Amino acid sequence: MNMLRQVAVVLAAAGIVVAGYGLGLCDYRTPTTDFVQGKLSFFYQHVDDPGTAGIDLSTGRLWFEARRQFDSVTEGFGLVGSGEMLFRNLRLVQVLAGATGALRQYVEGPWPVFTFVGFEAGLNTVHFQPLVEAQAGLGFGRFYDVTPLAKALRIEAQLLRLGAIPVSLPNEVVLAVAVAIDQPDEVVTPAERATTVVRLIEREVRRTLDAAAVLLVEEIIVAPGQxxxxxxxxxxxxxYELLDPRAGPRDLLFSFALDGALAPEPGSQLLFRTKISGPYWILDQHTLTLDVTFDYQFDTVTSFMTRYTLRQDKPRGQAPAGTQAAAFQLGFDLGWVGVSIRMEFSKIAEALEWTQNIVIEAKADLW
Structure with a gap:
């Protein structure tokens, strides 16, 4: 019962806003957002036809990404690191790695205005040295982790499907379930969190959930990667460029970036990021990047993801050049590991047609 009282207090203090007549994921608000995410994937393909001389095909790729994001009312920080290792003929031929980090200090007031300092670093072994930049500036906006409400809505939908509850739960109960799920690991264990959720639901529907329903609640609460x-x-x-990858002059750059995230419903996620940077003649010389990802979770096992990326480099007085890539992926998750079938399309600026590739890769959610 002590845990239920804590949930009631947090629910009142969190200032959760629900717009309109229903629950919208993007209306969920808590004072603090804190998450850690790590992913890993690998594939290798090897073809050696005895009817031809030498190895016909031998390539592979190891990819990883790690993220840490923290935001409170007054401050926040973000760290993102990613890397890719390319193999050919069972040998490592190229390494690409990148990292970004930023510290944010929010200005006191009703609007999410902040100042930031940070860095960006990148490594490509085909270049002379890595890229390292020091950054500072102003920003506006904030991200919110709405995973607790997404899981609460998923629990409600699955219990309705099982017939464990007769009707949909009231909005205030769904929100209370979300707050219970959102309790930090330092305060409660996953088992205690699940017990509180079950009690909240049983109190509302005035019936006892059976073992299958309780197990379903526990699985959704601890499910990774969602x-x-x-x-x-x-x-x-x-x-300011501390290191230039092509050993050129270190430039003072201006940069503008826009990031967005939208969760239309518990099973889907849209992520968007674009950035342009260059010297003060930025329209004539710049680097432009765009990354758009959409994923949809059909059930606890099957998911679909599509992604489009663009990188365009425009030297001063020259035509822009760059690369585009699109990917479509069907994934099957078994806990923290899984397998996916991916179709990839890529194109460089001077190419007339898109390169196509289909791969089957193993993947894992590290944390």
């Missing part, structure tokens, strides 16, 4: 986010953030700032 984070949902909402919000947007715009940044404008300056960056």
């Amino acid at each position: 984070q949902r986010f909402c919000g947007w953030r715009a940044e404008a700032g300056m960056a």
Whole structure:
């Protein structure tokens, strides 16, 4: 019962807003957003036809990404690291890695205005040295982790499907379930969290959930890799190149970035990021990047993801050049590990047609 009282207090203090007549994921608000995410995937393909000389095909890729995001009312920080290792003929031929980090200090007031300082680093072994930039500037906007409400709505939908509850839960009960799920690990264990959720639901429907329903609640609460986010953030700032990957002059750059996240419903997520940077003649010389991802969770096992990326480099006085890539992926998850079938399309600026590739890869949610 002590845990139920804590949930009631947090629910009142969180300032959760529900717009309109229903529950919208992107209307969920808590004072603090804190999440950690790590992913890993690998594939290798090897073909050696005895009817031809030498190895016909031998390539592979190891990819990883790690994220840490924290936001409170007054401050926040973000760290993102990713890397890709390319193999050919069972040998490592290229390494690409990148990392970004930023510290944010929110200005006191009703609007999410903040100042930031940060860095960006990148490594491509085909270049002379890595890229390192120091950054600072102003921004507006904030992201929210709405995973607890997404899981609460998923619990409600699955219990209705099982017939464990007769009708949909009232909004205030769904919100209380979300707050119970959102309790930090330092305060309650996953088992205690699930017990509180079951008690909240049983109190509302005035019936006892059977073992299958309780197990379903526990599985949804601890399920990895189903984070949902909402919000947007715009940044404008300056960056100074501490290291230039092509050993060129170190430039003072201006940068503008826009990030967005939308979760239309518990099973889907749209992520968007675009950034342009360059010297003060930025329209004539710049680097433009765009990354759009949409994923949809059909059930606890099957998911679909599509992604489009663009990178365009425009030297001063020259035509822009760059790369585009699109991917479509069907994934099957078994806990923290899984397998996916991915179709990839890529194209460089001077190419007339898209390169196509189909791969089957193993993947894992590290944390």
